[in-house]
Amino acid sequence: MDFNQPADQNLFDRATVVGKPHARIDGLLKVTGTAPYAYERHDVIAGQLYGYPVGSAIAKGRIVAIDTEAARGAPGVRSVVTTLDIEPLGIWDYNVARLFGGDVVEHYQQAIAVVVAETFEQARAAAALIETTYERDDIDVDLEAGWQRLQGTGEPSTQVGDVDAAFESAAVTLDEMYHTPSQSHAMMEPHASIVDWADGGQMTVWTSNQMIEWNRQSLATTFGIEPDRIRVESPYIGGGFGGKLWLRADAVLAAIGSRAVGAPVKLALPRPFMINNTTHRSATIQRIRLAAGADGKLTAIDHEAASHTLPGGRGENATAQTPYFYAAPNRRVIHHLVEMHLPEASDMRAPGEASGLMALEIAMDEMAEKLEMDPVEFRVLNDTQVNPSDPSIPFSERHFVECLREGAERFGWADRNPTPGGRREGMWLIGHGMAGAYRGHLNLKSGARATLSNGRVVIETDMTDIGTGSYTILAQTAAETMGLPLGRVEVRLGNSAWPVSSGSGGQFGAASSTAGVYAACVALRQQIAERLGVEDPEFRDGNVIAGDDVTPLAAISEELSAEDSINFGGFQTEEYLMATFGAHFVEVGVHVATGETRVRRMLAVCDSGRILNPITARSQVIGGMVMGTGAALSEELAVDLEHGFFVNHDLAGYEVAVHADIPRQEVVFLDTVDGVATPLKAKGVGELGLCGVAAAIANAAYNATGIRVRDYPITLDRMIDRLPPV
């Protein structure tokens, strides 16, 4: 199905299943521990052996020798394969560091060996016996120094008008520096795979991965084999957040181990190995300059940012939202990549906007204060309905102002004390803050197969559910399109044997894959019509209705199957700018003696097109708000500048938000649809929920204390010497 123009009125505008609150159809499996995750597939193949990884103890250099004698002789060990034993493996499009092979070390805990043994305990013990000799290169992993080198250089990615002139003539200007730290996905399920490549022919991979087809293509490139010799299964994924977009060392080492021993091998990355072996969100340094007239209208935005990356990588582009979010006739945007040999910086939930808005939305708060304007009104005044960097392009739908107004109303924004440090309850300074949210929307081609069998419809696609609710919204889409109750739809996901979907990532999964399932169901409806010899029938209440001719779907005895994809046309990006919008409102208390910041109340208002299932969509957003709370107050990968690695590489040292950190949360979805986006008029929401949250907390902490912290996370030490007398 080609989607070449905005959707008109269609069945989703009178939907009875899509858009309604349905509990997750995979929920019963998850609450009973019976949903099988990658490392748990005892059922799929007999004789699984255990793999255990060894990582480099240096950040950059060369491996001179690896002594495996003791490991090979250890009890239960079946094989040890080191990176010196094999030629450098191939590197797929979006991977940066080599996953295995050769003597070059690019980052700390890059995989350098795998041990295969009969038990987990034996493999782990033997791995500790491996001794490696390195030639260590000097490294420079100082982002601040990189910023100093690059600031003011390079070609802007966006340059509109005359920024310098606008600043010279502005009534009010702001020029501040902001820092966001490196962050880790820290999903609860470690990267894990079982690989059967025993005979060197077909490779079967049971893994935990967001993108099945990318995974299959990466495996093909990495091992130099044909993709059609590889099958990948990932029906349940214990969280990803971008960290499982890529092929990682778990599957590669399990495959090598399997080939070496001629048996299936299972391997999970140990938690303390994950943070330095896999990917993370890069730290950013951001300089933001804003200029405005006395009327509060922005006249110029100048955003210059830097992030780190391995040579050839993408870093974290914190300027992602800046060309589009606010109106201003003059604009300059530039992102510097500082190449260094920290572990691989890559995508994490809302890559770009998540850290960009952490800075930009503090800057907006500061500018509102300078202008003596309400922060909500300041944002309303600087709204735009067109791409401000190219005003000939309108937003497909943009209801940012409604988000701000609705949020302010529900939160009781007007009742807050606007004077910083002006409200105290006992030992707590109370503050309120808000921030805008912006996240671009993107679609990817997505396919599915729909099969009618005994009055039931089975959907098969390589789409994944990483906790987002894919199983449920795809079932709802099929039920709506086929005129069936939800209970008569079965959804099978995460298998490369099935049609290629968008996969899960970049907030594109829900919108793209539901459109793909819709396309497959429309193709199935066509087949059913042909089989029944009727023209353009209606599918309603389990029946095929053509005039007076009513045939129950359950009465069609033969199995009918159709496959199709949704192909998104160029009009979406050539004629429109698609994005999602939101507003976050937060109340915090800051302890007057310790500087501890506690979030007391959170509200998000979202504008992201049709909400396919308000239960799972709300869960996505509250989850984003939790991650944003961690980003604001505790999450920071600490860099060892001498040795080039992240020191706090486990869940004790890398502090994500826990139960005690999270108050009751309110989420409001505006009743908006976006016909430009998909036939279901839906856009993504899973990343929007994170965007702007941390800045809203930072702004609330400022309102509470009068202390402006521009470096995340807002820990006690950044407050304590500036707090008022106890």
Next chain:
Amino acid sequence: MSPPIRFEMRRRTFLVGTASAVVAANIPWRASAQPTSLAGPDRSTFTLVVNGETRELAVDNRTTLLDALREHLELTGTKKGCDHGQCGACTVHVNGERINSCLSLAVMHQGDEVTTIEGLGTPQQLDPMQQAFFDHDGFQCGYCTPGQICSAKAVLQEIRDNVPSHVTKDLTARIEATDEEIRERMSGNICRCGAYANILEAIHQAAGEQA
């Protein structure tokens, strides 16, 4: 309960390991070594009563209770999130109390009664706490969920038993299942998807049904 660990044996093992590490640390850029042989027998045979069923196990002494459940008994509902007692995904009940099963060696549990998520209920017959998590969408990816549910059941029992927590203000009064008490007691169970607010609602529902 389990017999106490013999400290002497552990101390000896520790010293051997430390000595090797010190030697290795003097060699620039070489990974540290560990002792190649273990003192004493390396396997043990013992029984656990898992979800009411007596199960005989013969495993490597280094096997955690978590791995005994997941790898040997193939009860994979209990999850390995960190293997270091930092995330709570491996929470099970041992003799009625919640523990991190990754921090406990299986051989320490001879005769102990272990309850896992599989012992609480099935998709066809949910425990009220499982039902409450389902009703309130108290999960997303589902990986921390069995640990959250096992913890949540124990939390309510601890409150009923008047076991105080860090946030209990009056040690002489009856402890109530307040938001603050529940959040504090659940804070050893990380949910990176961020379902905390829904989990809180679920626990309140289950607490209400028990009251």
